[in-house]
Structures are given as structure tokens and as C-alpha cells.
Amino acid sequence: MTEIDRLRESLAALHAGQASGEIPRRVFERQAAERGLDLARAVVRSTLQPGEQVVAEHHVVHAHLRLAESVLREPDQEVVSLFATDRRLLRLTSRAMPEQPATFDHRDRTEVSELGYPQIARLVRRRQIRWGEVAAGAVIVGVALALRDALQVTGPLLIVLGVLGVLHGWLLPTRWVSIDVEDPTRPPWRVSAVGRRTGRQLLAAVREHLAAMGTLQVVEGGAGGR
Numbered sequence: 001m002t003e004i005d006r007l008r009e010s011l012a013a014l015h016a017g018q019a020s021g022e023i024p025r026r027v028f029e030r031q032a033a034e035r036g037l038d039l040a041r042a043v044v045r046s047t048l049q050p051g052e053q054v055v056a057e058h059h060v061v062h063a064h065l066r067l068a069e070s071v072l073r074e075p076d077q078e079v080v081s082l083f084a085t086d087r088r089l090l091r092l093t094s095r096a097m098p099e100q101p102a103t104f105d106h107r108d109r110t111e112v113s114e115l116g117y118p119q120i121a122r123l124v125r126r127r128q129i130r131w132g133e134v135a136a137g138a139v140i141v142g143v144a145l146a147l148r149d150a151l152q153v154t155g156p157l158l159i160v161l162g163v164l165g166v167l168h169g170w171l172l173p174t175r176w177v178s179i180d181v182e183d184p185t186r187p188p189w190r191v192s193a194v195g196r197r198t199g200r201q202l203l204a205a206v207r208e209h210l211a212a213m214g215t216l217q218v219v220e221g222g223a224g225g226r
Contacts, residue, residue, distance in 0.1 A: 004046065004104075007039040011101035036102045040081045043104045044090055047112055056084040058202040060192045061096065082191060084205040089115040089179070091189060115181065115189060117209045122217035124178040124188075137165025177203060178221065 001009075014031055017023040023031075037059065044054070062078040077096040082089065094110040096102060104110045140162030179189040193199050210216035 004039065004042045007035060007042055008101070008103055011035050011039065011103075015101045032101075036079075036096075037081075039102060039104050040079070040092055040094075043110070044081070044083050044092055044112065047090065047114075048085065049087065052085050052087050054083050054085050056198070056202040056205040058082045058191065058193075058196070058198040062192075080192070082189075082202055084202050084209075088117060089120075089189065089206065091115070115179070117206070117213065118215070119182050120206070120210060120215070121180045121182045122219055123203070123206070123210075124180055124219050124221040125175070126178055126221045127173040127175045129173045134166050137162040137167075140165065179206070 011032065014023065014028060014035065018025070018028040040059070041054075041057070048054075059079070059081045062080070076098070079092070079094045079096050079102075081092040083092070091113050092104070092110065093113075094102070094104055095108050097108065100108070102108060141159055142162075144156075144158035144162060175194055177191040177194050179191065181188060191199060191203060194203065207216055207218070
């Protein structure tokens with residue numbers, strides 16, 4: 001049995017134990033995250049070339065709630081794992097479904113793509129106002145003002161919460177780095193959560209390789225790109 005098969009069986013057993021009530025929810029979530037990362041790393045290691053080494057990695061999970069589904073149902077998530085090796089960038093993308101164990105194969109639509117350092121044109125720092133938070137905060141303030149006579153006690157609190165939401169979305173925009181590719185037919189690679197330590201380490205590894213090749217370009221950009 002390969003390491004990948006062993007980890008898949010371990011995750012399946014973990015989900016079965018949680019479903020039967022043998023494993024507490026908090027323990028399950030921690031172990032599922034740890035074993036899922038181990039499985040993602042094992043899948044990526046299986047694609048490495050002889051002698052190739054991973055020097056940095058960065059993992060991000062994006063939640064997607066479909067309006068057509070029940071809001072009580074936990075949404076599926078998109079898992080994006082970036083690996084910087086001493087030769088290239090590797091990206092593993094997968095769909096995490098809460099009711100099913102991660103397999104990181106065709107069952108959860110896993111794809112592993114690569115981007116060689118010579119193919120990188122530039123790094124673009126981007127930011128975007130969190131319009132969803134701004135709109136939600138404005139709605140809370142509007143409702144509190146419209147019902148101020150009926151909400152004499154909670155109304156002022158709602159106004160404060162709404163204003164804080166607007167300020168948070170406006171003053172603390174979403175930040176990411178777009179790795180633009182020389183080939184215009186290929187979309188850029190997006191590095192989200194760049195404030196995290198792993199994000200900084202991965203970008204530092206990329207900048208180091210580009211600087212060594214004399215092709216490092218870091219520019220400021222707007223909210224465009226992916």
C-alpha cells in the first residue's frame with residue numbers, strides 16, 4: 001500500500017468514526033485537517049522530478065455557499081495548495097465536501113498544475129474593498145435607523161456594529177498577489193492570504209528564484225486580475 005492509499009484509508013476511517021459518534025467533533029476537525037494536508041503533500045510529492053525539493057508551501061480554503069442550497073447545509077470548499085520547489089511552482093486545487101473524506105483525485109475534482117519560474121512575467125500586488133461587508137454594514141445601519149423607535153435599546157448597538165462592518169470592509173481590503181504569466185493565454189496564479197507566514201514564505205521563495213534569474217518584477221496593481 002502506498003502512502004497516498006494509506007492516508008486515504010485513514011481519512012475514510014476518521015469520517016466513519018465521527019459519523020458513528022466515536023470521535024468528538026473538535027478532535028475530528030483537527031485530525032481531518034492534519035491528515036488532509038499530509039495527503040495533499042503526498043499527492044504533490046508524487047509529481048516531483050528526481051532530486052526536486054519543496055522549499056515552501058501555502059494552503060488556503062475558500063468557502064462557496066450556493067444560494068440555491070439550504071443555508072443550513074455546510075458549504076463545499078475550494079482547497080488551493082501552492083508549493084514552491086527549487087525548480088517550479090506547483091498548485092493543487094480540489095473541492096472539499098464536508099460529508100465526504102478528502103481523496104485528492106478525480107472524486108473531489110483535484111488538479112495539479114505547474115508553472116516554471118522562467119514563465120513568470122511579474123508579481124502584482126492587488127487589493128479590493130470588501131464590498132460584501134460594506135453592504136452588510138450599511139444594511140444593518142439602515143434597518144436600525146428605520147426601526148429606531150422600536151429598537152430603543154438594541155438600535156444604537158446595531159448602528160455601532162453596522163458602522164464597524166463598513167469601516168472594516170473599507171479600511172481593511174482583501175489583499176492578494178497575482179503571479180502573471182508570460183503566455184497571455186494562461187490566466188495568472190493568485191496567492192491569497194498573503195499576510196500569513198506561509199504566504200510570505202512562498203512569495204519570498206518565488207522572488208528569490210526570479211531575482212537569481214534577473215527577471216524579478218514586483219508592481220502595484222488595482223483590483224483586477226484573478
